[in-house]
Amino acid sequence: MSAHPTPEVDIVVVGSGPNGLAAAVTLARAGLSVEVLESQPTIGGGARTLDLGLASGIVHDLCSAVHPLALASPFFAAFDVRARGVRTVAPEASYAQPLDEEPAAIAWHDVARTADGLGADGRAWLALLGTLSRHQDLVVELALGDKRSLPAALRTPRTLAAAPLFGALVAMQGTPAWNLPFRTERARALLGGVAAHAIGTMPSPALAATSGLLGTIAHGIGWPVPVGGSQSLVDALVTDLEAHGGRLRTDHHVHSWRDVPAARAVLLDTPACAAADILGSRLPARLERALRRFPHGNAAAKVDFVLSGPVPWRDAEVGRAGTQHLGGTRAQMAQAEAEVAAGRFPQRPMTLVSDPSVADPSRRAGGQRPLWAYAHVPAGDPTDPTERVTAQIERFAPGFRDVVVASRGIPAARMVEHNPALIGGDIAMGRVSMAGMIARPTAHWDPYRLGETSWYLCSQATPPGPGVHGMSGWHAARRVLAREFGIEEMPDLSPAVRSAGDD
Template sequence: MSQQYDAIIIGSGSNGLAAAIHLQQKGLKTAIFEQASSPGGSTRTEEVTLPGFKHDIGSAILPMGVASPFFRTLPLDEHGLEWIYPDIPYAHPFDDGTALACFQDIDRTAAQLYKDENSYKKLFKPIVEKWPQLEYNLLGPLSFPDHPVELLKFGLKALPSAKMLVNHYFKEDKSKVFFYGSAAHSTLPLNTIASASFGLVLTTMAHKFGWPFPKGGAGKFIEALLSYYKSMGGEIFLNKKVEDVNELPKAKAYLFDVTPEQLLKIKGTEFPSLYRKRMGNYNYGAGVFKIDWALSKPIPFTNEKCRKAGTIHLGFTKKEMEESEDSVHNNRATDTPYVLIAQHSVFDNTRAPDGKHTAWAYCHVENGSTKDFTKQIEDQIERAAPGFKGCILAKSTMNTHQLEVFNPNIIGGDINGGKQDITQLFTRPIAKISPYSTPNPSIYICSSSTPPGGGVHGMSGFNAAKKVISDHFNDLKQK
């Protein structure tokens, strides 16, 4: 293991792989060191209920994987990746049996909203149309924008809370709840500044790119990335937990796909005390409680729109949604949590034995909570799909502690690599000109704890790799 490399990447999640691929593309010699026995971080597929039922243990629906400005330049289809696009990206049911669907077509989506039809189009059409001018600035560190006017227009919509935005744009409660469904992916209270930004970006992704997932499991995305990386000469070493930088082969740069808490535990970094103190103050966000089910048939949603959607958001009233997300951050439990569901096998028959199905869901919980939310989640699904519980053949649950064991980056169950509020949205892990570099000129952080944060987009790794090239390989910058 004494071989010399240009750069070494620690961690093989989507960001670590993105960093390694970009550096390898530039002709550098790289290697990935992964502590687990299989690559992918949170993006893995396993049989955890019954034989033949393939479940995505972490990430399940990957809209940012197909929308990523970096990933979409890669020839991943040549390495076995096949995207599946559900008929409807996501849907949101209500207690009266109705549901709203986010179709890829904006006009079709808006037509369901009655009084709010024109407001919906006014809100989303400019963002979808101008997305190519926005994406690099929104998916990177703070910098002078390439298109400042368009970014300012987006910012005026994105900086308010989700609650402020829906009250400004929409009259109907169902329209407001519909937007809350995507905004709540932020894991922030819906009255928090900038929580609207998550709803805007994710809904824009649905309209512009869809919310697809890889055929055969999210792990197929990692397999394709790794296959492409290896085809260029990249190397990966599994079961290699790094506890000391000095254990690694010599390299000009070391890129850590880990969170601040983990990076501070690595020996040999020689970080000064002030940097350690600032990194130690990094805030982690809410956790999740997750369930995978093996089912005898598809989830029997009352509304047809839900049966045709890859993702379903559950939260049946505006008050219920607001109280659910607020309770997570205020030490209160709720029996009616906001629930996210993915139903892959409806569209992908490789996920389960013939005639059988899988389902994936989670709700937000306090960071570090070990409470079992199985009943609350299943009760919420039963409201929209009477008879659901009778379809369950087997289940696998994971609380925040079990998720962190599965992937040490999920600190306290936080799947976003840190709280994504206004103080840590662009200035993560700390406020500095380059969020990817550290006081040690050879050590970088490339995880979702850097801009643009959580999601399977690889942009944190890509941006960190660009910084490495700028700092250490000036002759490659123009390639």
């Protein structure tokens, strides 16, 4: 089935999140005509920065705020956002794990400094995270590949030894043996908190892989924030797309294939079930059922704060980190996630917090600053998270309520209102499990192509899964170029390559 009987453009991309834009840019760079359709009034999906009207001059990152993958991913490395004027700043501490009964554990950008602060577990941290951070490229390629190809880094003897170490981390941290090789609660909690960037029961292999990837990057390039907000990444992609002839349409809702202009190929930056809704009976019945059955995961509920000053952390060093993981000990985090899995909103939910102005003072205005917070909750939960998130921050930062000027809570059930992809608040577009990272959304050898059609899925519902990395879009674009247009070589994405109209 072709995308439409009489093509108007070569490519239509439905959805303007980072993956949709990554695909669009790649295909436009290959010389194809591209049109991007977005249902919202603004472009960017989960990487938008908007004025929410909470305070004059304060803007908020609507979904993602801190971007360890945006500089580490092969797509963004090839695209080279820094050379395009996107400024990023990595704070001196990537993340922090405050505790109730003892000093906080801090993951400094400098791995040796981190190890020094972990006492008896310093050597173990260096042996594990220090070694992996020296082979960051391999870890990233293992985690962000299409799960169908052998990573090129595995063919290099220098990096080959790091692969078993990453596998050992996943094996240990993803099973009841997850306290190995650490002896102290501080080190265990420090690594456990990173796993909570995915939503799922603890321990589990998928969450362990998350902690291994993000923990490695924390001591590699660090966890940077884009100066001015996540929107700067989107703007760089849009600028390049338009320079190569691409067009964007906002407020364009796609409910079925009839809402898509004629094109030689269509890419959907949507959840798997939305792809089934759009194509319906045009898909093989077995594939349509599989897309509809691809399970959604549990959810995030969001709170945006405006503060009159910095968060008054009990342990002042916590405030030097760009991200805080608020869950307490490993046992406490595991308990909170178990409650979510059982369909209950925890009294003390696992909460991720970031004050972007710690690294980027330009985000402050009139003595005020934004604060970003996510809490893990059951899918579709209608509860306003503001009070429980506030209490969880106050737990580790007494007096926090006194610096809150304004806030806006978004229940999981309403996350879809600002991003239709976040069904029930599922920010990962599908349950996070090890099998689900590979067979995502199906176990087919080509998980991007939708049956025997010229339609493709390019969202987080395909490998490698969640994150602002653009890799799902890039992997899908490679297949579109080869199958639909006979182009085997991927285009150069570097800013040095000019568009035809520049001459």
